[in-house]
Amino acid sequence: MTHQIRRGTKVIVVGAGLAGLTAALRLKQMGAKVSLVEARDRVGGRVLTIRGAFALGQHAEVGADFIDEGQHEIIRLVKEQGLTLHSILKQGFAFVRHPGPGRKRRHILSGEEAWDSLTHALCPLVAAYRAADKRWDSPIAGQLARQSAAQWLEEVKADSTMRAVVRGLRGFFLADPEELSLLALVDQLAGDVPGQTAMYRIEGGNDRLPLALAEHLGEDLRLNSVVRAISQDRNSVRVRVETLDGQESSIQGKYVVLAVPTTTLRSIHMQPPLPAMQARAICSLKYGRTTKALLQFDKSFWRKKGRPQACGTDAPTGAFWDANEEQAGEAGILTLMPGGQASEDTQKIVAQRGVGGLVDALDWMGSRSATLLHSRIVTWEDDPWVQGGYAYFDLGFDPHLRDWLTRPHGRIIFAGEHTSVTWQGYMNGAVESGLRAAEEVCAMVLKK
Ligand SMILES: Cc1cc2nc3c(=O)[nH]c(=O)nc-3n(C[C@H](O)[C@H](O)[C@H](O)COP(=O)(O)OP(=O)(O)OC[C@H]3O[C@@H](n4cnc5c(N)ncnc54)[C@H](O)[C@@H]3O)c2cc1C
Incomplete structure (x- = not known):
């Protein structure tokens, strides 16, 4: 059974890769009002079928x-969407x-x-x-x-x-x-x-999964929109978005799920700033x-x-x-x-x-x-929106920092393949992290 969030709680999800799409859809199913913001002109991120x-x-x-085999979350999602x-x-x-x-x-x-x-x-x-x-x-x-x-x-x-x-x-x-x-x-x-x-x-291409997920979101999805800054106070978050033609706007909500690679996360301005350890984790993670x-x-x-x-x-x-x-x-x-x-x-x-x-x-x-x-x-x-294939741990990465990749920062919850422990670097890791992020938002709403 899916947990329920107080109806209409506004959650902004950033990044329409598998992590962001999964989080957005699950949050919507839980009763949240979702806004999914994506920099590219397409969904799917690192899932891209050439036709x-x-x-x-x-x-x-x-x-x-x-x-x-054994990547249960993505296999379940593929089946749920009627794909083979x-x-x-x-x-x-x-x-x-x-x-x-x-x-x-x-x-x-x-x-x-x-x-x-x-x-x-x-x-x-x-x-x-x-x-x-x-x-x-x-x-x-x-x-x-x-x-x-x-x-x-x-x-x-x-x-x-x-x-x-x-x-x-x-x-x-x-x-x-x-x-x-x-x-x-x-x-x-x-x-x-x-x-x-x-x-x-x-069957028919892996991008059929992100495309199928996006269909459920309809107008809740904004393409060609880059998130530049996020500020938060005790009650809400505000996300500053810039479109490709330079137009700026902001979206207000209760929570943000940030499902972007750390390579682009680094340039999103945060107020209040991230704790020093979290900023270090995000800055030192390498992409292959x-x-x-x-x-x-x-x-x-x-x-x-x-x-x-x-x-x-x-x-x-x-x-x-x-x-x-x-x-x-x-x-x-x-x-x-x-x-x-x-x-x-x-x-x-x-x-x-x-x-x-x-x-x-x-x-x-x-x-x-x-x-x-x-x-x-x-x-x-x-590729400007990922700057590498996927995360890897090099000699410079302090393993104590790994936890910090996933810790919420106030009303901001992090998702994406890099935050998965068992399936980092995989589509399954992205899906799993999106599901986890949705559950975390739900738990935070219930706590208030
Ligand atoms: C060449 C290659 C081969 C791979 N092979 C496999 C494989 O065989 N099996 C497997 O399971 N996995 C594989 N992977 C890994 C898999 O693709 C990823 O783990 C997964 O797709 C990541 O999903 P994600 O949602 O975390 O990130 P992404 O797919 O990168 O999605 C993040 C989204 O955020 C957007 N974004 C970034 N910054 C901003 C911003 N500031 N504002 C708004 N939007 C923003 C991006 O445009 C992107 O759409 C491969 C990856 C690559 C590159």
């Missing part, structure tokens, strides 16, 4: 792609070592083979972290956070395969081993091994670099019997996978997702040699046997 750019009416995801999930990439992610320029011999490891030695080597650290209930305020987490993944590889004298596997994880963490805190790696392995559970996509390249070929040269359809790799063009096996037609779309330094390396290839340079770089996979039809490339660190 109309490819032959045969095919589409692919330039933002979030996979929904994993397609099972994809049933063999999961394998790992392939980049053979080096001009070489074709490949070294493919199954997901299990790639993870086994890493999980074995990290086992004592994962056990210690679990013994501390995975608490980020524990001395164990503090110790792990003082080391980078690269320093740990040195310390354990990791062989070249393990080093390549960890470098390949930049397609997942969006950070190179030198940038990534060992705590982030241990935390991941204390949960799930990435890319090894069943995966799904929404990532470019996504969707390449449509006349034939899917990567779909060969016995060959993995999804691979992590240490190649400069990043992880790759089949972007649309569930769609009809002989043509197929291949996704490349380079993270960390590979994002920059991929951009350099495209700047110097065009998309053809990317196709050439995939020669070792047999790319020359097919013709490139269409492509779409998006670099997320250049």
Whole structure:
């Protein structure tokens, strides 16, 4: 049963990504009067399906792609909205070592083979972290956070395969081993091994979820409206909004749910200001670099019997996978997702040699046997409304600060993937945080 809020309590939600949309819809269902404010001319944020750019009416995801088994909140929401999930990439992610320029011999490891030695080597650290209930305020987490993944590889004298596997994880963490805190790696392995559970996509494109959520909001949604400042007193909040043509207005309400990445949250002026620890948490959280390249070929040269359809790799063009096996037609779309330094390396290839340079770089996979039809490339660190792919914890992030990302500041409640503990970096984390934020508003109303 949904909790009820005093009817007509006005709540302003900022950011129409999955976190903000979920919070807004849930608050509306609870009886609140909602106003959802979004800077872009569309909803969905980092969920973006590219349509109309490819032959045969095919589409692919330039933002979030996979929904994993066990991600209950998003799966429930997809079903609630009458949408269907397609099972994809049933063999999961394998790992392939980049053979080096001009070489074709490949070294493919199954997901299990790639993870086994890493999980074995990290086992004592994962056990210690679990013994501390995975608490980020524990001395164990503090110790792990003082080391980078690269320093740990040195310390354990990791062989070249393990080093390549960890470098390949930049397609997942969006950070190179030198940038990534060992705590982030241990935390991941204390949960799930990435890319090894069943995966799904929404039939017709993942953006059908944000679009379906937005339909329930109708006129409560304002696009092209940037939140610049929020002030609050004992009874209310006031949000200053600027439209793209420079018009300013303000909205008054009882509470604000702030569901924007910390990269843009930093430039929203707050009165009274955030507590020092919270401001530090928000300012020091890093967002990973990532470019996504969707390449449509006349034939899917990567779909060969016995060959993995999804691979992590240490190649400069990043992880790759089949972007649309569930769609009809002989043509197929291949996704490349380079993270960390590979994002920059991929951009350099495209700047110097065009998309053809990317196709050439995939020669070792047999790319020359097919013709490139269409492509779409998006670099997320250049997107002004997120400035990266998703949050990651680097060496500079003090784990004691993590809690502060989620603590309410008076009448302001924070949501977004970065605030999720279990599913940070995922759509599920965004949805879960939106539901949590709605419940927090409800609890605050009841307390008054
Ligand atoms: C390339 C890529 C691949 C990914 N792959 C996956 C995947 O396979 N599976 C998965 O689960 N997740 C994946 N993710 C992560 C997933 O997309 C995010 O975790 C999730 O969509 C974040 O939702 P959100 O609502 O927290 O933030 P966002 O989607 O970023 O929404 C925030 C919204 O706030 C708006 N905004 C920002 N500042 C302001 C302001 N000042 N005023 C008004 N509006 C503002 C933004 O325009 C945006 O629409 C991927 C992300 C990327 C970039």
